[in-house]
Amino acid sequence: RKEVEQDPGPFNVPEGATVAFNCTYSNSASQSFFWYRQDCRKEPKLLMSVYSSGNEDGRFTAQLNRASQYISLLIRDSKLSDSATYLCVVNSASKIIFGSGTRLSIRP
Amino acid sequence: EPEVTQTPSHQVTQMGQEVILRCVPISNHLYFYWYRQILGQKVEFLVSFYNNEISEKSEIFDDQFSVERPDGSNFTLKIRSTKLEDSAMYFCASRYDRTGRDTEAFFGQGTRLTVV
Numbered sequence: 001r002k003e004v005e006q007d008p009g010p011f012n013v014p015e016g017a018t019v020a021f022n023c024t025y026s027n028s029a030s031q032s033f034f035w036y037r038q039d040c041r042k043e044p045k046l047l048m049s050v051y052s053s054g055n056e057d058g059r060f061t062a063q064l065n066r067a068s069q070y071i072s073l074l075i076r077d078s079k080l081s082d083s084a085t086y087l088c089v090v091n092s093a094s095k096i097i098f099g100s101g102t103r104l105s106i107r108p
Numbered sequence: 109e110p111e112v113t114q115t116p117s118h119q120v121t122q123m124g125q126e127v128i129l130r131c132v133p134i135s136n137h138l139y140f141y142w143y144r145q146i147l148g149q150k151v152e153f154l155v156s157f158y159n160n161e162i163s164e165k166s167e168i169f170d171d172q173f174s175v176e177r178p179d180g181s182n183f184t185l186k187i188r189s190t191k192l193e194d195s196a197m198y199f200c201a202s203r204y205d206r207t208g209r210d211t212e213a214f215f216g217q218g219t220r221l222t223v224v
Contacts (some may be wrong), residue, residue, distance in 0.1 A: 034212050043199055043215040044151060076109050086149065090211075094163035096141060096211070100150040 001026045006099035007023050014107055017078050021102045023071040023088030032065050035073045036087040038101065042086055047073075078106050110134045111182065114200050114216035121190055129185045129219045131200030136195055141185045141201040141213065144168070151199070156182065197221075208221045 006023045013019050025033075033050040050054060050062040050071050056084045062076040071088055088099035113132045121127050131142050142154040155175055156163040162175065174186045183202075187194055197220050201213040 033212075038151075041197070043217050046212045047213070049212065094139065094156040094158060095153060096156075096203075097153060098143075098151040 002100075003027060003097045004090050004099040006102050008100055008102060010105055012104040012105045013078060015078060015080060017080055017106075018074065018076050019104060020075075021073045021086055021088070021104075022072075023099050025071070025088075025090045026067050027050055027090070027092050027095075028066075028069060030069075030090045030092045032091040033071050034091075035060075035062055035071075035091040036089050036098075038087055039087045044089075044098070045092060047086070077105075078104075080106050080108065082106050110117045110214075112200055112202055112214050112216035114198075114219050116218065116219060117160075118220045119222070121221070124189050124222055127187050127190055129187075129200075129221070130158060130199050131185070131216055132181050133183055133200065133202030134204075134214055135181070137204050139163075139201035139203040139213075140175075140177070141199065141203075142185045143199040143215075144196040145199065145218075146196045154185070181195060187221075190221075192223050195221055195223045 001006045004025050035047040037047045038044045038045040049055050050064045051062045054063045059076045063072045083105045085101040091099050142159040145151045153166050154169045155165040172188045174209045176184050197218045199215040199218045203213045204211045
């Protein structure tokens with residue numbers, strides 16, 4: 001089983017749509033969780049941290065379910081500028097593991 | 109805003125040659141990482157470094173690879189004898205975590221290594 005697993009997409013949705021990404025991780029001892037965004041040929045950049053209580057940042061909502069080892073990201077009212085690859089990231093002690101990423105393309 | 113810097117941005121090298129990729133992590137960070145991303149593929153963990161030694165390394169990080177923190181600021185990745193399949197983007201990252209509370213990792217802009 002992969003350490004961090006994501007739906008690879010691509011997701012192609014119209015501007016204004018709501019889109020949801022899912023991620024599962026295999027190591028129950030994982031300590032912290034993040035969503036990163038990566039634009040083509042650029043470095044990954046932090047989008048938001050993910051907590052069991054859930055957290056929201058504008059149009060973005062992230063949720064962690066430790067029991068199910070499941071992480072989600074919801075993007076509401078998507079913009080053209082949201083087009084990117086979204087990476088689920090899990091910290092386990094000294095190792096940070098990336099999912100393979102979900103590519104999102106927003107069309108006008 | 110503090111940032112992780114990497115040099116060079118692009119390196120072309122002949123197969124079999126040694127390359128050194130350089131990184132300057134954020135100054136008060138304690139954990140340092142190297143990742144690679146082959147074009148169109150996922151970001152792969154290579155190695156983590158803490159307290160002047162390797163904490164963990166992946167299967168990719170074989171004897172051809174080594175890391176060093178030669179002074180208080182630089183963190184380098186050396187590939188001893190490059191192969192064509194080493195062509196990739198290499199990202200350096202650093203993370204703080206002195207209190208034991210996990211924080212996010214910050215990534216440099218990457219070095220694109222092309223082996224010909």
